[in-house]
Amino acid sequence: MVTTTRVFNFSAGPAVLPLPALEEAQRDLLALPNVGMSVLEISHRSKTFEAIIQECEANVRKLANIPENYHVLFLQGGATTQFSMVPMNLLPPGAWADYIVTGSWSSKAVKEAKKVGAVNVAFDGKGENYVRVPRADELKLSKDPAYVHITTNETIHGVEFHELPDVGDRVVVADTSSHMFSRPIDVTKYGLIYAGVQKNLGPAGATMVIVRDDLVKKAAEYRGYANLPVMLQYGAHAAEKSLYNTPPVFTIYMVGLVMKWLVGLGGLEAMERINIRKAEKLYAEIDRTGFYRGHAAKDSRSRMNVTFRLPNEELEAQFVKESKAAGLDGLKGHRSVGGLRASIYNAFPEEGVDALVSFMQEFEKKNG
Amino acid sequence: MVTTTRVFNFSAGPAVLPLPALEEAQRDLLALPNVGMSVLEISHRSKTFEAIIQECEANVRKLANIPENYHVLFLQGGATTQFSMVPMNLLPPGAWADYIVTGSWSSKAVKEAKKVGAVNVAFDGKGENYVRVPRADELKLSKDPAYVHITTNETIHGVEFHELPDVGDRVVVADTSSHMFSRPIDVTKYGLIYAGVQKNLGPAGATMVIVRDDLVKKAAEYRGYANLPVMLQYGAHAAEKSLYNTPPVFTIYMVGLVMKWLVGLGGLEAMERINIRKAEKLYAEIDRTGFYRGHAAKDSRSRMNVTFRLPNEELEAQFVKESKAAGLDGLKGHRSVGGLRASIYNAFPEEGVDALVSFMQEFEKKNG
Numbered sequence: 001m002v003t004t005t006r007v008f009n010f011s012a013g014p015a016v017l018p019l020p021a022l023e024e025a026q027r028d029l030l031a032l033p034n035v036g037m038s039v040l041e042i043s044h045r046s047k048t049f050e051a052i053i054q055e056c057e058a059n060v061r062k063l064a065n066i067p068e069n070y071h072v073l074f075l076q077g078g079a080t081t082q083f084s085m086v087p088m089n090l091l092p093p094g095a096w097a098d099y100i101v102t103g104s105w106s107s108k109a110v111k112e113a114k115k116v117g118a119v120n121v122a123f124d125g126k127g128e129n130y131v132r133v134p135r136a137d138e139l140k141l142s143k144d145p146a147y148v149h150i151t152t153n154e155t156i157h158g159v160e161f162h163e164l165p166d167v168g169d170r171v172v173v174a175d176t177s178s179h180m181f182s183r184p185i186d187v188t189k190y191g192l193i194y195a196g197v198q199k200n201l202g203p204a205g206a207t208m209v210i211v212r213d214d215l216v217k218k219a220a221e222y223r224g225y226a227n228l229p230v231m232l233q234y235g236a237h238a239a240e241k242s243l244y245n246t247p248p249v250f251t252i253y254m255v256g257l258v259m260k261w262l263v264g265l266g267g268l269e270a271m272e273r274i275n276i277r278k279a280e281k282l283y284a285e286i287d288r289t290g291f292y293r294g295h296a297a298k299d300s301r302s303r304m305n306v307t308f309r310l311p312n313e314e315l316e317a318q319f320v321k322e323s324k325a326a327g328l329d330g331l332k333g334h335r336s337v338g339g340l341r342a343s344i345y346n347a348f349p350e351e352g353v354d355a356l357v358s359f360m361q362e363f364e365k366k367n368g
Numbered sequence: 369m370v371t372t373t374r375v376f377n378f379s380a381g382p383a384v385l386p387l388p389a390l391e392e393a394q395r396d397l398l399a400l401p402n403v404g405m406s407v408l409e410i411s412h413r414s415k416t417f418e419a420i421i422q423e424c425e426a427n428v429r430k431l432a433n434i435p436e437n438y439h440v441l442f443l444q445g446g447a448t449t450q451f452s453m454v455p456m457n458l459l460p461p462g463a464w465a466d467y468i469v470t471g472s473w474s475s476k477a478v479k480e481a482k483k484v485g486a487v488n489v490a491f492d493g494k495g496e497n498y499v500r501v502p503r504a505d506e507l508k509l510s511k512d513p514a515y516v517h518i519t520t521n522e523t524i525h526g527v528e529f530h531e532l533p534d535v536g537d538r539v540v541v542a543d544t545s546s547h548m549f550s551r552p553i554d555v556t557k558y559g560l561i562y563a564g565v566q567k568n569l570g571p572a573g574a575t576m577v578i579v580r581d582d583l584v585k586k587a588a589e590y591r592g593y594a595n596l597p598v599m600l601q602y603g604a605h606a607a608e609k610s611l612y613n614t615p616p617v618f619t620i621y622m623v624g625l626v627m628k629w630l631v632g633l634g635g636l637e638a639m640e641r642i643n644i645r646k647a648e649k650l651y652a653e654i655d656r657t658g659f660y661r662g663h664a665a666k667d668s669r670s671r672m673n674v675t676f677r678l679p680n681e682e683l684e685a686q687f688v689k690e691s692k693a694a695g696l697d698g699l700k701g702h703r704s705v706g707g708l709r710a711s712i713y714n715a716f717p718e719e720g721v722d723a724l725v726s727f728m729q730e731f732e733k734k735n736g
Contacts, residue, residue: 002401002402003401003402003404004396004398004399004401004404005399005404006398006399006404006405007404007405009404009405009409011405011409011410011411011414012411013411013614014408014409014410014411014412014614014617015409016405016409017406017408017409019398022397022398022406022408023398025397025408026394026397026398028372029390029393029394029397030372030374030387030390030391030394031372031373031374033370033371033372034370034371036371036372036373036374036375036377036695036697037374037375037377037379037384037697038385038390040382040385040390040393040571040622041377041379041382041383041384041385041571042379042382043379043380043381043382043698044382044572046379046698076444076445076446076449076573076616077444077445077449077599078444078599078613078614079613080598080599080612080613081444081445081597081599083597084597084598084599084600088597112597112598115594115595115596115597196614198614198617203408203409203617203618204412204614204615204616204617204618205444205573205616205617205618205619226483227483228483229449229451229452229456229480229483229600230448230452230480231445231446231448231449231452232452232597244448245446245447245448246381246382246446246564246566246572247572248444248572248573248616248619249382249566249571249572249573250571250572250573250618250619251573251616251618254408327404329404329405330411330414
């Protein structure tokens with residue numbers, strides 16, 4: 001028998017999407033109303049798509065109150081491509097950039113940046129297996145870096161900055177992939193923000209980049225910039241409003257539906273309240289008896305990616321297996337951390353958190 | 369009133385898709401059978417997606433009889449990213465590459481290649497406004513180029529190679545974006561083939577790359593290769609079977625559905641027969657009286673992108689307007705060529721060609 005019941009999807013990304021967004025996409029998949037073509041078939045130069053991308057951008061701007069001197073771009077290649085584009089555009093010859101390393105993703109960002117220019121690692125949490133964000137007194141920022149790179153939520157280790165560290169007047173570049181729009185964000189504190197959309201913003205296939213116009217202009221003046229592949233120039237994408245070449249039309253359409261859902265929910269403040277409630281329920285259960293142990297230090301715990309361990313690896317394997325059978329999918333932790341990881345992004349339903357908490361209690365009773 | 373009737377979509381890409389593929393995607397959009405999640409929500413590391421991408425690749429290999437020493441990759445960034453990746457990977461320092469220029473796209477490929485290394489333009493059709501492919505005696509190939517780049521179908525000018533020119537034992541790199549799988553292809557004649565999938569293979573958001581393994585291996589040995597952004601290394605994508613980072617899951621799923629449709633239709637020979645029939649009908653009407661004039665020379669006419677003119681620009685504008693009202697959408701030619709363009713890709717229904725031919729006859733009667 002073929003079943004089509006939806007399970008609780010704790011995947012770290014691509015991840016669960018809001019049901020109303022999926023339902024609208026399904027309804028219109030053969031033909032958009034009054035257009036006569038599927039969104040999968042429309043030209044990116046058509047008025048139909050123009051309206052879609054403009055509404056999407058308008059809602060992004062509205063949600064985060066983004067000033068006009070910032071571009072909102074939809075690119076391809078994921079955050080990993082940004083690991084290279086950021087230094088190629090913002091790190092001129094002879095300069096250096098500061099990187100704050102709090103997990104696997106910021107570590108990969110350093111690796112790619114070093115291919116382009118000089119990097120000063122201002123903090124590296126690797127020695128402690130990436131359990132926390134740095135204290136202010138640990139941050140070894142250099143005097144005049146081109147920018148400070150920060151990964152504001154580490155998906156694999158479940159480590160999140162709850163406040164942006166004080167970096168003075170240095171330009172902040174942030175990879176916000178796995179918690180973008182899970183809480184309000186003051187864009188004016190950043191020079192550039194990037195996020196693979198496949199966690200909180202839509203399905204896989206696009207990267208949102210929010211970048212200050214003066215940085216784009218300055219980049220265009222660097223020696224060697226004209227010889228960058230055009231697809232790696234922020235300036236080319238900004239000038240063409242993400243339409244330098246064929247963009248991922250459907251992914252942008254889906255991001256638009258998710259943004260509409262977020263606006264309807266009451267925006268980022270409302271979303272944050274829900275996310276705090278979901279995360280607190282889950283961490284409360286983790287802390288209840290000591291049977292479960294959180295990976296991240298308490299002040300660095302991610303509201304999106306809840307990483308935790310059980311007393312031993314056998315129990316962890318059993319937990320993964322039994323939870324999956326109970327309709328709780330995707331709880332196995334990343335191999336580099338081990339244990340369990342519950343990704344509870346914006347669209348993850350609170351009932352799913354309740355179901356996991358109940359399951360954890362039952363599991364502890366039987367095996368504790 | 370909201371209408372959902374599908375029109376005839378002559379768009380140059382993103383373009384019309386096979387209805388059975390759209391219908392299957394629509395049916396399963398909330399939850400794949402027995403998976404409990406939408407294909408828009410599944411992890412790219414899940415067994416579900418593994419099965420999807422493997423079946424897609426298997427059908428690609430079956431359709432074109434691709435030998436095992438070729439990788440089939442699904443990347444992002446469109447053909448424009450390949451304009452850079454090709455020379456970055458295949459054009460070592462001190463070497464040069466030959467480029468055959470037959471339209472806007474090959475011209476753009478040259479521009480990006482020149483940022484990376486030396487280019488010898490072996491033919492340039494610009495002086496004649498790109499109306500044809502070169503004759504054998506016009507092709508000024510160099511003695512020992514790293515590769516010969518060719519754009520086998522020029523989407524904007526409607527110029528198609530019906531046979532690969534004889535380049536001896538030189539390595540051929542081909543941009544086949546706008547006619548990939550419209551006819552049989554002997555992959556062993558090429559070192560590397562790339563195609564943005566949004567014309568004949570799926571919706572926008574992925575690029576198919578078919579590349580010979582020895583070229584990937586050789587690239588990895590070039591001085592400077594290790595300092596390429598990892599996302600621009602064929603080697604990284606080949607080693608991880610297109611899963612180095614999060615791929616465009618849904619686009620690959622849709623390509624899989626289109627490949628299944630092609631296999632069901634009888635493969636590329638069957639597809640070519642249909643495409644020849646559709647193109648011949650349309651060109652026959654263009655040639656019937658002289659009221660319409662084809663842009664491309666007869667031996668270079670594209671079966672996919674049929675470019676033609678009317679006696680004057682006023683009539684062309686009127687034709688675009690009236691045809692759109694008659695449910696024939698997307699016929700306006702690219703601004704650089706003017707006139708009309710009917711893109712009749714694999715999935716474009718023959719009834720649509722018949723409808724256009726009838727419309728052309730009526731239009732000529734009224735205005736000829």
